[in-house]
Amino acid sequence: MKVLVIEDNEELAQNITSYLTREGYICELATNHFQAIDKLNGFKYDCIVLDIILPDGNGLDILSHIKSEKIDSGILIISAKNSLDDKVNGLELGADDYLTKPFHLPELNARLKAIYRRKYLQGAYEIRFNEIYINTDNMEVSVNDNMLDLTRKEYALLLYFLTNQNRVLTRQTIAEHLWGDYTDNLMNFDFVYQHVKNLRKKIVQADGKDYIETVYGLGYKLNTNK
Incomplete structure (x- = not known):
């Protein structure tokens, strides 16, 4: 995630x-409204983990921007203000959950995983696609x-493709x-090819079908029609 x-x-x-990175997340940080x-x-x-109080603005304004730009991300508000108004305003603006400091x-x-399941996995923690099975709670994959x-x-x-x-x-x-x-400092994205190649190889070695197709000149896609 x-x-x-x-x-x-x-x-x-x-x-x-640091904690989320150890749990397998890809994390980026913004310390103010502009960033x-x-x-x-x-x-x-x-x-998105969103603090309401920022040094150069209000987190609810960022939430409004997210919705106005139709940015499709799950949103967890965090705030030291245990205010019913803040919670209601945030949820009415489209936040998925609220956590008080x-x-x-x-x-x-756990809250982020729950938001991800509701938003992308129809509330389930398991993904089944033909012979491929993923348990998103313990990050186990079988074919x-x-x-x-x-x-x-x-x-x-694999989760991204599915x-x-x-x-x-x-x-x-x-x-x-x-x-x-x-990736901003990278000259090219050739390393993506190696990761895709390794993933395809492991699925095929487990007697799974190679659903990942190369779209020449563009990238890759998972073809469900195979």
Whole structure:
């Protein structure tokens, strides 16, 4: 899961991003309103952790921007203000959940997973596609009941394909989804080819079909018609 954390408290922001990264997330950080808008306009995120109080603006204004620009991300508001008005306003503007500071990081993780399941997996924690099975809670993948030994990047790549079936995903889009804004400094995206190749090989070795097609000049797509 790719997450943007919008939080101006340096210690809390570091704690959140470090914890979520250890849990397998791709995390990016914005510490103010300007940075947040810039990242939201340039990249796509599965979920956004949004603080209401920022040094140069209000998180609810960012939420309004997200909705007006039709940015399709799950949104978890975090705020030290345990105010009913803040909670109601945030949810009415389109937030998916609200968490009051201070909170435990495992609870934040659980809330993000729940938002992801509701938004992208119809509320389920399992994905079944023909012979491929994914348990998103423990990040286990099997093909024809054979467990796959995937790296975290390969797991994230397979999940990305399965939640974007029959859509062409460019190499740049895949790179940004798996590595975040670190891709800004890369000369090319040739490494995406290697990750796709390794994933396809492992699925086929487990007697699965090779659903991932190369769309020459563009990228890749998972073809459900095979």
